[in-house]
Amino acid sequence: MPITQVVLLCLTFALCITMTMSAQSAAADDAGADWSQYPAGVRVILENTKPLTQPLADRFPLLLLPAHDCVVQDERLQERIVVDLHKRGVAAFATWQPGKNERDKALADGLRLARIQQKLGLKVCVNANACMYSFNNGDPSTAYVDADGKPFFDKSIPNKIGSPFRLDHRYAAMREQVEFFARGYREAGVPLDFVYGDWEIDGPLEVNHAWDAAKRCTVTREHIPDIDTKFKAFQKAVREKRGDMTKQCYTDPLLSRYPEALVGNYAVYPHNGYRYWYDYFEYPVDHHPHVRHQNAMYREWFDEFPLTGYTFAMPVVYPWSRIYDWYTWADTDYRWFHNMLRIASNAGEHTRQGFSGMPVIAFIHWHTIFQDTQARDTQRFIQFSEEAYRELVWHVTLRGVDALFLWCMSSEYAKEVELLHGAWSQTLRFADFLTYGEPVLFDVPDEPGPVVSAVRWNGQLLVRRTDFGIGHDGPVDIQVAGKTYRVPKTAGKCKIIELNRPHQFRLLDQAN
DSSP states (O other), X not given: OOHHHHHHHHHHHHHHHHHHHHHHHHHHHHTTOOXXXXXXXXXXXXXXXXXXXXXXXXXXXXXXXXXGXXXXXXXXXHHHHHHHHHHTTBOXXXXXXXXXXXXXXXXXXXXXXXXXXXXXXXXXXXXXXXXXXXXXXXXXXXXXXXXXXXXXXXXXXSSOBOOGGGOGGGHHHHHHHHHHHHHHHHHHTOOOOEEEEOOOSSSOOOXXXXXXXXXXXXXXXXXXXXXXXXXXXXXXXXXXXXXXXXXIIIIXXXXXXXXXXXXEETTOOOXXXXXXXXXXXXXXXXXXXXXXXXXXXXXXXXXXXXXXXXXXXXXXXXXXXXXXXXXXXXXXXXXXXXXXXXHHHHHXXXXXXXXXXXXXXXXXXXXXXXXXXXXXXXGGOXXXXXXXHHHHHHHHHHTTOXXXXXXXXXXXXXXXXXXXXXXXXXXXXXXXXXXXXXXXXOOOOSSSSEEEEEEEETTEEEEEEEEOSSSOOSOEEEEETTEEEEEOOOTTOEEEEETTXXXXXXXXXXXX
């Protein structure tokens, strides 16, 4: 046997021994642990995950919705919670509540948690979503105004959305909701590493029948002279205003004090000019420019990201119920996988093109998200399989998504946490590739078949191939930097290909 193969076998054996010992040690850490005093959300995480057997290294921690339920008053107990979550690679969150009767306590809770994270060298993470609501607070001063001078709101969107150009008087109050906490953290001398919002049903919006409402508004018409005939003019004005509101009232107050902080918001990310999904309160309308793919209507989308000042991108990789009927493939897993990977690839590719080095942090979900009454006929749907979802986690990670953020209903916590953490923790084996490497494949096949993703680093390609449909047993050729590399079918495993020896690869014996 050649010496190189002997060395490789020895290294592989040593790695297996190390991983087995780490797993045994991790299991011992949990033995006899008393989590009875922990908040319910934290217990769900700990009960459905295991401590990491691979170091987190320079990877961003996993962001899980139930980890928002981590704050307790007892400082020693709080530190235990933070440490136990960190053993699993999970970040703890503070939540900023700007209400007058809540904000002082929220600040004190956040600072207590931040000091612990600072002491332990962990990232200080904050949910600032409540601070973003609401510009459109239902007051008539924010409404559209008809020809008779009467205020009205857009009835096609759940919240009371009015004219984009009657919101300037709300800026000071909204900015102060963020300033209060940013000042408090800065004055306390604690860091601030990651701040996110889920600001979606507020401020200017162009979805559903917002254009029809805007055309009836005398104030809006003054600002958009060609509003009657040009939807894109309306969309541009709406998104530019939304970007201005975001920057002045959210990102600037944070980044002026913490210029290195990661600040972003749900569904705002660099892209190719199209959005491939609809939020739960949105529905297709013919007047919104779009392209069709089978039954799907992909909307043209204005690029507001550069206007916001955001320092990370946040695509939404969800199995919305509409996806199932958008496509007609017999392989129903590929209906979900195709759309969700398309969204992640769109964000990963264009963030790297326009904002090199900026992280992509994607919301992700497994259970079907039902978007209308008819869709709740669950017998009609075939749920995205667990195996294909695990493969999706691999592929989005290999296409430039740096971190994952689980959103789900509380009834779904246990299963969602188990699935995501199980798949994500496996990717840590390739932390160096994922942190320092360059994703090189972003295309998503228009028909079920082999899907290949790859990251180039240190003279090698880390490659994963997942097959959908039938009849795809042969190798697949991929093009990287003008060279062809052959990828054989090896289900559920990654491969490392030597760039200078394209016909040689190393199969990594690693499960999903």
